[in-house]
Amino acid sequence: xxxxxxxxxxxPKNGREPGRKRVFLVGNPNVGKSVLFNALxxxxxxxxxxxxxxxxxSRGKLRLDGEELEVVDTPGMYSLRPITEEERVAxxxxxxxxxxxxxxxxxxxxPRLLPMTxxxxxxxxxxxxxxxxxxxxxGAGVTLDVKALSxxxxxxxxxxxATRGAGLDELKKLIEREAAVxxxxxxxPGPIGAAVETIAGALNGVPSAPFLAxxxxxxxxxxxxIAPVEPEIIARARAFLADARPSAVSAExxxxxxxxxxxxxxxxxxQGRRASSRWRERVDGMLLNxxxxxxxxxxxxxxGLYEFVGVFGGQVVVGWLENDLFLSHVNPWLSALxxxxxxxxxxxxxxxxxxxxxxxxxxYAVAIILPVVGSFFLAFSVLEDSGYLPRLAxxxxxxxxxxxxxxxxxxxxxxxxxCDTTATMVTRVLETTRERVIATFLLALAIxxxxxxxxxxxxxxxxxxAMGLWIFTVAGIFLxxxxxxxxxxxxxxxxxxxxxxxxxxPSLKNVLNKTMSRMGWYFLEVVPLFVLASxxxxxxxxxxxxxxxxxxxxxxxxxxxxxGAASKAFLFGFFRRDYGAAGLYELQKxxxxxxxxxxxxxxxxxxxxxxxxQFLMMKRERxxxxxxxxxxxxxxxxxxxxxxxxQILLLSGVTL
Amino acid sequence: MPHRTEIxxxxxxxxxxxxxxxxxxxxxxxxxxxxxxxxxxxxxxxxHEPDLILTQEGKVQAARAIRRHRLAERLLSDVLGVxxxxxxxxxxxxxxxxxxxxxxxxxxxxxxxxxxxxxxxIPEGPCCLERRSxxxxxxxxxxxxxxGEEGVIAYLATGGEEDLDKFLSMGIHPGDRVxxxxxxxxxxxxxxxxxxxxxxxxxxxxxxxxx
Numbered sequence: 001x002x003x004x005x006x007x008x009x010x011x012p013k014n015g016r017e018p019g020r021k022r023v024f025l026v027g028n029p030n031v032g033k034s035v036l037f038n039a040l041x042x043x044x045x046x047x048x049x050x051x052x053x054x055x056x057x058s059r060g061k062l063r064l065d066g067e068e069l070e071v072v073d074t075p076g077m078y079s080l081r082p083i084t085e086e087e088r089v090a091x092x093x094x095x096x097x098x099x100x101x102x103x104x105x106x107x108x109x110x111p112r113l114l115p116m117t118x119x120x121x122x123x124x125x126x127x128x129x130x131x132x133x134x135x136x137x138x139g140a141g142v143t144l145d146v147k148a149l150s151x152x153x154x155x156x157x158x159x160x161x162a163t164r165g166a167g168l169d170e171l172k173k174l175i176e177r178e179a180a181v182x183x184x185x186x187x188x189p190g191p192i193g194a195a196v197e198t199i200a201g202a203l204n205g206v207p208s209a210p211f212l213a214x215x216x217x218x219x220x221x222x223x224x225x226i227a228p229v230e231p232e233i234i235a236r237a238r239a240f241l242a243d244a245r246p247s248a249v250s251a252e253x254x255x256x257x258x259x260x261x262x263x264x265x266x267x268x269x270x271q272g273r274r275a276s277s278r279w280r281e282r283v284d285g286m287l288l289n290x291x292x293x294x295x296x297x298x299x300x301x302x303x304g305l306y307e308f309v310g311v312f313g314g315q316v317v318v319g320w321l322e323n324d325l326f327l328s329h330v331n332p333w334l335s336a337l338x339x340x341x342x343x344x345x346x347x348x349x350x351x352x353x354x355x356x357x358x359x360x361x362x363x364y365a366v367a368i369i370l371p372v373v374g375s376f377f378l379a380f381s382v383l384e385d386s387g388y389l390p391r392l393a394x395x396x397x398x399x400x401x402x403x404x405x406x407x408x409x410x411x412x413x414x415x416x417x418x419c420d421t422t423a424t425m426v427t428r429v430l431e432t433t434r435e436r437v438i439a440t441f442l443l444a445l446a447i448x449x450x451x452x453x454x455x456x457x458x459x460x461x462x463x464x465x466a467m468g469l470w471i472f473t474v475a476g477i478f479l480x481x482x483x484x485x486x487x488x489x490x491x492x493x494x495x496x497x498x499x500x501x502x503x504x505x506p507s508l509k510n511v512l513n514k515t516m517s518r519m520g521w522y523f524l525e526v527v528p529l530f531v532l533a534s535x536x537x538x539x540x541x542x543x544x545x546x547x548x549x550x551x552x553x554x555x556x557x558x559x560x561x562x563x564g565a566a567s568k569a570f571l572f573g574f575f576r577r578d579y580g581a582a583g584l585y586e587l588q589k590x591x592x593x594x595x596x597x598x599x600x601x602x603x604x605x606x607x608x609x610x611x612x613x614q615f616l617m618m619k620r621e622r623x624x625x626x627x628x629x630x631x632x633x634x635x636x637x638x639x640x641x642x643x644x645x646x647q648i649l650l651l652s653g654v655t656l
Numbered sequence: 657m658p659h660r661t662e663i664x665x666x667x668x669x670x671x672x673x674x675x676x677x678x679x680x681x682x683x684x685x686x687x688x689x690x691x692x693x694x695x696x697x698x699x700x701x702x703x704h705e706p707d708l709i710l711t712q713e714g715k716v717q718a719a720r721a722i723r724r725h726r727l728a729e730r731l732l733s734d735v736l737g738v739x740x741x742x743x744x745x746x747x748x749x750x751x752x753x754x755x756x757x758x759x760x761x762x763x764x765x766x767x768x769x770x771x772x773x774x775x776x777x778i779p780e781g782p783c784c785l786e787r788r789s790x791x792x793x794x795x796x797x798x799x800x801x802x803x804g805e806e807g808v809i810a811y812l813a814t815g816g817e818e819d820l821d822k823f824l825s826m827g828i829h830p831g832d833r834v835x836x837x838x839x840x841x842x843x844x845x846x847x848x849x850x851x852x853x854x855x856x857x858x859x860x861x862x863x864x865x866x867x
């Protein structure tokens with residue numbers, strides 16, 4: 001799952017629940033595994049039109065005639081020889097389990113994808129092949145004889161259009177029937193076959209023996225961990241081979257799989273003339289051509305980000321919720337209620353005081369942040385499902401190489417504009433640690449999340465020059481810090497390689513589902529933090545600590561040219577950057593900040609430390625050392641950039 | 657070399673083995689060769705006496721032999737479609753027939769390939785150094801195709817094993833038909849019913865037999 005990982009669906013610590021049969025959805029990226037998962041179970045996994053949407057394993061329950069099975073949605077992988085981290089996670093999960101494997105393929109690309117199903121059959125487990133996206137296959141001029149395919153492959157096959165539910169009943173029936181039957185592994189011919197048998201024989205009783213034998217032949221480290229074999233046996237097996245170097249063995253094996261796949265598909269998969277879709281090709285051409293692609297990007301940003309998220313979400317909806325609902329109705333009503341029934345001022349302050357849990361914490365979360373985040377997620381979901389993002393990745397590839405990344409990093413960084421925390425997790429789709437470190441740092445430093453963007457659009461809305469300078473400064477810091485890291489971090493540049501999914505018309509149902517699921521998740525994550533912040537402020541006020549902290553940070557505020565009152569907003573910023581921005585929003589409404597001060601505080605808060613959730617995610621993905629180092633650098637950078645900006649503006653005498 | 661052009665096949669094999677040992681860190685199996693082969697190479701001034709490493713001149717000779725061998729492999733696999741295992745023996749025989757001039761012609765015909773079918777480097781010859789326009793070559797890297805042009809992948813000559821793996825694991829192999837869609841800002845091509853976007857550097861290693 002990309003953006004939303006509701007806690008109840010994420011990977012439990014030890015992986016598996018004992019005693020329940022499992023069904024694994026396995027296959028290439030972007031073939032519709034998550035759509036199938038959603039259709040089979042009552043859970044929701046995020047579905048998007050680009051490879052790498054699912055970076056974490058999701059689990060859900062499937063009820064079949066009185067029996068409950070666990071369905072596992074795995075991150076997409078191109079083969080059982082992993083290149084990226086998420087592929088490795090999926091592969092190792094498969095190797096260690098014994099459930100039913102449902103191999104999901106994109107029917108129109110069967111010749112390229114069938115070899116992996118043969119590879120999966122070597123796991124010696126119940127196997128079902130799902131040829132999904134049959135509607136697109138038809139559009140591409142493909143005819144597929146499903147019965148013949150099943151007969152020749154020796155594996156049950158079902159054709160589906162998962163988005164419309166076609167073929168799902170048959171799939172459920174197959175899962176029920178096949179759950180107990182282990183398929184016969186594809187037997188490799190010739191010397192390799194003999195070598196595999198030798199090792200598999202020594203692995204007697206180990207599930208997936210033939211596949212593990214293959215891995216041993218290729219010198220894969222995971223095989224030695226899962227099921228070690230004595231070196232003599234491997235040597236005896238290698239003696240069958242003319243060229244036993246691991247790379248030669250891999251090449252030979254993949255050749256055999258491909259050969260068998262093309263034999264199977266000979267009369268089964270017929271490629272006719274592709275019915276060309278004129279509009280689709282024309283739009284695709286426009287998106288891929290820089291001369292038209294960049295103007296399209298500008299329009300998308302203007303309409304989607306500025307008009308929809310900034311103006312509609314950040315001003316219209318926020319204005320309505322904040323002023324008309326909370327400030328004029330909910331808050332007075334709550335205050336009156338507490339005044340009537342709660343005699344202790346201290347407790348009243350906790351809930352309905354100036355920084356109260358209800359009057360501030362919940363109000364910030366519901367009235368200011370949620371509309372902005374919700375409208376961003378809605379706009380973003382439409383973009384995701386259209387297939388636009390991979391095309392953007394391709395266009396920005398060259399620019400991204402300057403900052404030590406490549407086009408692949410476009411998707412996690414753009415996700416950051418939604419929520420930096422999940423984006424930090426999605427950096428897993430990047431191939432090298434170096435790229436992941438750079439992307440994590442840039443997300444923490446210079447990518448404001450949607451809540452922040454919305455608030456900053458609101459803050460700077462009346463000052464177009466300040467807004468321009470804000471974008472310029474943050475983008476500048478992004479490019480400079482990226483370029484420096486590209487220069488000084490060790491390691492080499494990873495090459496760009498990405499499958500471009502077809503352009504698709506987003507389905508309203510999926511867009512709404514996804515937005516709701518992400519908003520729900522975001523809300524659950526945000527509310528406790530805001531409540532916690534209110535409680536801490538309350539404790540701080542009672543003990544006199546909070547005023548002292550504010551007093552202690554006031555010199556920093558003065559150095560930035562800001563009024564002392566801004567330090568409260570900045571202290572809130574430690575919890576979440578957007579929380580801090582919400583505090584500024586209030587100051588600005590009170591008229592306490594001029595244009596320069598608004599710009600300086602907006603820039604400083606944008607660069608500021610990420611929220612606690614992102615901090616914890618960074619720790620999970622990168623470890624303590626890297627995270628603490630990054631946080632220190634970011635804090636120093638944010639304050640010094642704010643200071644320098646203020647000095648420059650003061651010296652040049654600009655008013656904004 | 658003026659004073660010595662004819663050497664036995666066994667001596668050539670020894671030269672190649674030594675070159676691979678020194679340049680590619682392969683294990684050296686002295687057992688495959690007779691003592692007299694070694695003596696001959698020392699006498700020709702190609703092998704240093706006590707430490708048994710190639711001399712400067714020996715290296716040049718060895719690189720040529722390797723080049724002929726790997727060109728022969730390329731020729732067999734790309735043009736004649738002979739498979740690896742059988743091809744290995746044929747290549748050994750064929751390389752000895754590739755006299756200098758002929759090797760250059762084969763190299764040019766193949767579009768100056770940079771690696772053999774196993775992914776090992778082919779040392780450059782004079783023809784590669786003065787490498788003329790390759791537009792007419794029967795084989796060309798993907799980046800030299802015109803937008804809309806189709807072809808069949810002949811071989812993948814990408815820099816390191818990892819890069820090669822990206823193509824292979826995505827199911828893109830020699831023998832697959834591809835069509836170039838566009839070259840900038842990144843290379844986009846179609847393979848089967850799917851589209852892929854790759855860096856220029858990666859695309860430059862995809863050699864396509866034009867139709």
